[in-house]
Amino acid sequence: GAGVSQSPSNKVTEKGKDVELRCDPISGHTALYWYRQSLGQGLEFLIYFQGNSAPDKSGLPSDRFSAERTGGSVSTLTIQRTQQEDSAVYLCASSLGGRSSYNSPLHFGNGTRLTVT
Amino acid sequence: EDQVTQSPEALRLQEGESSSLNCSYTVSGLRGLFWYRQDPGKGPEFLFTLYSAGEEKEKERLKATLTKKESFLHITAPKPEDSATYLCAVRRGAGNMLTFGGGTRLMVKP
Numbered sequence: 001g002a003g004v005s006q007s008p009s010n011k012v013t014e015k016g017k018d019v020e021l022r023c024d025p026i027s028g029h030t031a032l033y034w035y036r037q038s039l040g041q042g043l044e045f046l047i048y049f050q051g052n053s054a055p056d057k058s059g060l061p062s063d064r065f066s067a068e069r070t071g072g073s074v075s076t077l078t079i080q081r082t083q084q085e086d087s088a089v090y091l092c093a094s095s096l097g098g099r100s101s102y103n104s105p106l107h108f109g110n111g112t113r114l115t116v117t
Numbered sequence: 118e119d120q121v122t123q124s125p126e127a128l129r130l131q132e133g134e135s136s137s138l139n140c141s142y143t144v145s146g147l148r149g150l151f152w153y154r155q156d157p158g159k160g161p162e163f164l165f166t167l168y169s170a171g172e173e174k175e176k177e178r179l180k181a182t183l184t185k186k187e188s189f190l191h192i193t194a195p196k197p198e199d200s201a202t203y204l205c206a207v208r209r210g211a212g213n214m215l216t217f218g219g220g221t222r223l224m225v226k227p
């Protein structure tokens with residue numbers, strides 16, 4: 001079946017511009033996550049959505065970062081007034097939620113590579 | 118605070134030369150330790166989940182084991198196609214997000 005889909009795959013933007021990154025999770029997955037991976041680094045948690053519950057925003061690095069999930073499916077990560085340090089690969093993942101969540105692995109998309117010039 | 122440390126950062130092996138990757142962790146209320154494989158330009162691909170000390174799981178040339186403080190990913194007679202970055206991550210009692218280690222970049226030469 002279809003996996004997690006992210007778009008665009010690459011995005012180059014000028015410092016100070018806003019960007020939107022999109023994630024389509026696996027159908028039926030109620031949990032959705034955003035991570036950031038800087039060059040040569042591990043994955044840094046950003047935000048987590050579970051069903052209709054309030055999202056866990058504890059990993060967002062600044063108030064320039066926000067995310068929403070409409071209709072319990074597609075999610076958009078928005079970065080306002082981009083800075084050069086925002087350059088990274090932004091990865092989206094989804095998993096089964098609810099009672100199955102504790103033993104459900106995250107399934108990742110291939111990410112959006114963001115370059116801020 | 119949850120901590121996950123992987124070693125070595127990079128490992129070069131000859132084809133057929135078996136070895137192990139280490140993942141040390143500190144987490145409150147472990148609810149799963151996960152191993153992923155990541156190829157360049159791709160997202161991480163799920164390999165294994167381990168839940169309790171003493172548990173082992175195998176897939177082809179890979180075997181993952183778990184103790185109370187660390188996990189090992191054993192690679193037996195590796196092939197060049199096993200070259201990738203291997204990531205481990207932990208899920209703790211509160212919340213469902215995973216905390217990742219920095220990864221081990223494995224290079225297998227023919």
